[in-house]
Amino acid sequence: MNLTTHVSGYPRIGEDRELKKALEAFWRGQHGAAELDRVATELRHRHWQEQAELDFVAVNDFSLYDSMLDLACVLGVVPERFGPSGVPLTLERYFRMARGRSRVGGAPDVPALEMTKWFDTNYHYLVPELEKDTEFQRGWDKPIRETREAIAAGFRAKPVMVGPLTFLALSKRRDGGDPLEALGRLLPVYRELLRDLRRAGAEWVEVSEPILAERQDGVLLGALKTCWSEALTDGPKILLAVPFGGLGPARSILATSAVDGVHVDVTRAGAEVDALRKEWPRHKVLSLGVIDGRQIWRADLDALRNRVAGFRDRGNHLWIGSSCSLLHVPHSVDREKTLDPELRSWMAFAREKVAEIGAVAAAERPVDACTAAAEAARRRRQHAGVEDSGLRTELANLSAESFSRSEPVERRRALQSEALGLPLFPTTTIGSFPQTDDIRTLRSRYRRGLFGDAAYEAGLDVATAEAIRIQEDLGLDVLVHGEFERTDMVEFFGELLEGMVVTAQGWVQSYGSRCVKPPVIWGDIFRSQAMTVDRLRRAQAKTSKPLKGMLTGPVTILQWSFVRDDLSRSQVALQLAWAIRAEVVDLERAGLKIIQVDEPGLREGLPLAPKERRAYLDGAVRAFRLATSGVAGTTQIHTHMCYAEFEDVAAEIAALDADVITLEAARSGSSGWGGLVEAGLGSAVGPGVWDIHSPRVPSVEEMAEALRQGLKVLPAERLWVNPDCGLKTRGWEETRAALAHLVEAAERVAAEV
Ligand code: GLN
Numbered sequence: 001m002n003l004t005t006h007v008s009g010y011p012r013i014g015e016d017r018e019l020k021k022a023l024e025a026f027w028r029g030q031h032g033a034a035e036l037d038r039v040a041t042e043l044r045h046r047h048w049q050e051q052a053e054l055d056f057v058a059v060n061d062f063s064l065y066d067s068m069l070d071l072a073c074v075l076g077v078v079p080e081r082f083g084p085s086g087v088p089l090t091l092e093r094y095f096r097m098a099r100g101r102s103r104v105g106g107a108p109d110v111p112a113l114e115m116t117k118w119f120d121t122n123y124h125y126l127v128p129e130l131e132k133d134t135e136f137q138r139g140w141d142k143p144i145r146e147t148r149e150a151i152a153a154g155f156r157a158k159p160v161m162v163g164p165l166t167f168l169a170l171s172k173r174r175d176g177g178d179p180l181e182a183l184g185r186l187l188p189v190y191r192e193l194l195r196d197l198r199r200a201g202a203e204w205v206e207v208s209e210p211i212l213a214e215r216q217d218g219v220l221l222g223a224l225k226t227c228w229s230e231a232l233t234d235g236p237k238i239l240l241a242v243p244f245g246g247l248g249p250a251r252s253i254l255a256t257s258a259v260d261g262v263h264v265d266v267t268r269a270g271a272e273v274d275a276l277r278k279e280w281p282r283h284k285v286l287s288l289g290v291i292d293g294r295q296i297w298r299a300d301l302d303a304l305r306n307r308v309a310g311f312r313d314r315g316n317h318l319w320i321g322s323s324c325s326l327l328h329v330p331h332s333v334d335r336e337k338t339l340d341p342e343l344r345s346w347m348a349f350a351r352e353k354v355a356e357i358g359a360v361a362a363a364e365r366p367v368d369a370c371t372a373a374a375e376a377a378r379r380r381r382q383h384a385g386v387e388d389s390g391l392r393t394e395l396a397n398l399s400a401e402s403f404s405r406s407e408p409v410e411r412r413r414a415l416q417s418e419a420l421g422l423p424l425f426p427t428t429t430i431g432s433f434p435q436t437d438d439i440r441t442l443r444s445r446y447r448r449g450l451f452g453d454a455a456y457e458a459g460l461d462v463a464t465a466e467a468i469r470i471q472e473d474l475g476l477d478v479l480v481h482g483e484f485e486r487t488d489m490v491e492f493f494g495e496l497l498e499g500m501v502v503t504a505q506g507w508v509q510s511y512g513s514r515c516v517k518p519p520v521i522w523g524d525i526f527r528s529q530a531m532t533v534d535r536l537r538r539a540q541a542k543t544s545k546p547l548k549g550m551l552t553g554p555v556t557i558l559q560w561s562f563v564r565d566d567l568s569r570s571q572v573a574l575q576l577a578w579a580i581r582a583e584v585v586d587l588e589r590a591g592l593k594i595i596q597v598d599e600p601g602l603r604e605g606l607p608l609a610p611k612e613r614r615a616y617l618d619g620a621v622r623a624f625r626l627a628t629s630g631v632a633g634t635t636q637i638h639t640h641m642c643y644a645e646f647e648d649v650a651a652e653i654a655a656l657d658a659d660v661i662t663l664e665a666a667r668s669g670s671s672g673w674g675g676l677v678e679a680g681l682g683s684a685v686g687p688g689v690w691d692i693h694s695p696r697v698p699s700v701e702e703m704a705e706a707l708r709q710g711l712k713v714l715p716a717e718r719l720w721v722n723p724d725c726g727l728k729t730r731g732w733e734e735t736r737a738a739l740a741h742l743v744e745a746a747e748r749v750a751a752e753v
């Protein structure tokens with residue numbers, strides 16, 4: 001018999017990013033709620049239709065902004081600043097919670113909910129806010145309505161819901177207390193919701209608890225028991241899903257609980273799958289998430305069919321699905337009209353993954369699908385560029401010196417001080433300058449072939465010359481070229497490096513209406529040509545001040561790409577590092593004295609499972625050091641990091657052995673990086689003194705004060721003055737104003753020491 005099939009969620013942005021466009025037009029006031037609703041409804045129906053070959057379609061995975069926000073609204077968790085409780089939710093209010101305002105134009109009138117990364121994905125969710133005594137109540141009826149909608153349209157609906165533990169554990173109590181304390185008050189409301197889903201016609205509900213992939217402490221496991229100790233009378237059947245990790249000790253708790261089935265992330269739970277085969281109660285459903293929802297490679301259907309063969313005796317209690325929601329992969333490979341057809345034939349996006357699930361679950365081996373998959377895999381293995389044995393040997397034989405600068409950091413500081421002659425508290429920026437409409441038009445016209453390389457380079461040079469003039473006028477000490485040629489810091493290198501490719505339509509939702517298009521690493525990586533050298537040499541020639549060459553680091557390129565599945569990530573990182581190293585060395589040769597290798601993705605790559613963290617961090621440090629240690633002691637290596645608390649990786653950041661590290665610190669104050677120094681950091685530090693995430697221009701005194709805070713942690717000779725992050729999303733007006741203040745703040749504090 002065919003096994004039961006389903007997915008844990010489907011991309012919702014639309015194959016042409018229809019939802020993005022409809023949201024942004026709504027925010028701009030170009031159309032009203034009715035039009036937004038029309039687009040949303042159409043997308044839901046189209047996406048159900050695309051899952052129609054499965055036994056269930058996922059419902060309630062759709063969202064106008066984010067599913068955690070939706071659940072907060074469903075459970076009546078709307079902080080007071082967004083309006084009185086008890087009144088029905090309006091779109092106005094919903095978007096205020098997400099964005100601090102409902103329309104563009106009006107300034108944010110209230111601070112939005114905080115936003116942060118969803119486990120180890122690049123998706124961001126909104127953090128619900130709880131009070132010590134928050135009362136939950138049924139609010140928005142979205143899950144019920146969408147369930148009815150799917151059923152009315154003739155689909156077998158399986159609503160998916162974020163589970164009570166994940167919802168609470170990821171919420172924030174404003175008084176700092178443990179949000180899980182609210183479980184006793186939440187559960188009755190959650191159960192009522194489940195019952196209503198049953199009444200609306202849902203036989204099964206998938207309750208997703210990814211928090212179990214990350215936390216398996218006694219408190220959480222105790223709470224898990226509490227949730228599912230008794231059966232739900234008149235409720236739907238519960239499929240408890242744990243994406244992104246294994247079940248661990250939750251396995252035995254769930255086996256004896258009232259849940260009717262578990263859905264396991266086979267791509268992450270690997271070793272556990274055998275134990276499940278033996279131990280998981282046969283009267284409960286076991287759902288195997290064998291199709292990887294986190295990568296884009298076509299599955300080896302025969303291997304997966306073999307993998308599930310040993311479970312088939314469970315009959316209709318065996319289900320087949322995706323490892324997690326398909327939200328994290330692009331929509332359909334069909335849209336890739338310009339991608340090399342050979343590479344395209346190795347890939348499967350959401351639509352193709354639906355078909356793969358069907359092929360794994362089919363009773364009879366689907367000969368055509370299996371043969372085509374095997375054939376693609378064979379061609380992939382043999383494709384030129386997938387394995388470059390020369391490169392592999394070279395990397396396998398690297399000496400210890402390749403990972404280490406030739407002088408220790410203090411010695412380098414002395415050498416660089418002499419070579420660069422910078423003042424106390426040198427001022428600089430993080431790399432990008434405002435990407436105006438002119439710049440975007442220039443790039444897009446070039447891409448469309450409207451003019452050639454020379455004209456494009458000339459256009460970029462004009463922008464850089466202007467940026468340099470502004471930086472000189474402001475009195476900044478270390479200048480940048482502005483990164484005008486880059487739409488995105490990873491995509492830019494993805495287009496130039498061999499072994500990587502950029503898709504045309506491979507968009508993945510990052511948050512709200514924002515999407516990213518991760519490049520694909522498919523082969524061994526090497527640099528066939530210098531990527532930034534000419535442009536940066538020309539930029540340096542325009543000024544007598546030092547110009548900082550900008551590169552993206554190996555770990556960040558890895559982190560923000562879809563990575564090949566036939567080579568370890570640490571090996572891929574080394575290949576990237578080797579290519580970046582060549583560029584670093586060439587930049588030095590071209591006369592640049594300062595080179596920045598950005599690693600904003602380093603901290604966020606930290607694996608969820610604690611036992612995997614050591615290996616990741618060691619690999620990350622090795623990659624960065626390989627990329628940056630090919631230069632002389634007189635050349636100053638900068639790195640930049642943001643989006644994260646750094647405390648728990650302080651020793652590793654110290655081990656990067658950069659000369660200068662600029663950090664996002666404006667929001668967390670000096671406390672966020674004090675731990676780095678305690679962990680033995682030898683680098684100079686530029687704690688961001690301007691939070692560039694808002695158009696607000698901080699006063700001179702505010703920035704001076706941030707710098708004085710820095711002086712409590714580090715001596716003056718080791719402090720730099722800079723914004724928090726790149727300025728590409730800012731306008732020129734606030735950029736000039738804030739940088740003028742920044743330079744003045746540095747002078748003010750310099751006069752005090
Ligand atoms: N150099 C990059 C920029 O300025 C860094 C971006 C980042 O940290 N995310 O845009």
Ligand code: ZN
Nearest residue numbers: 600642725726
């Ligand atoms: Zn940054």
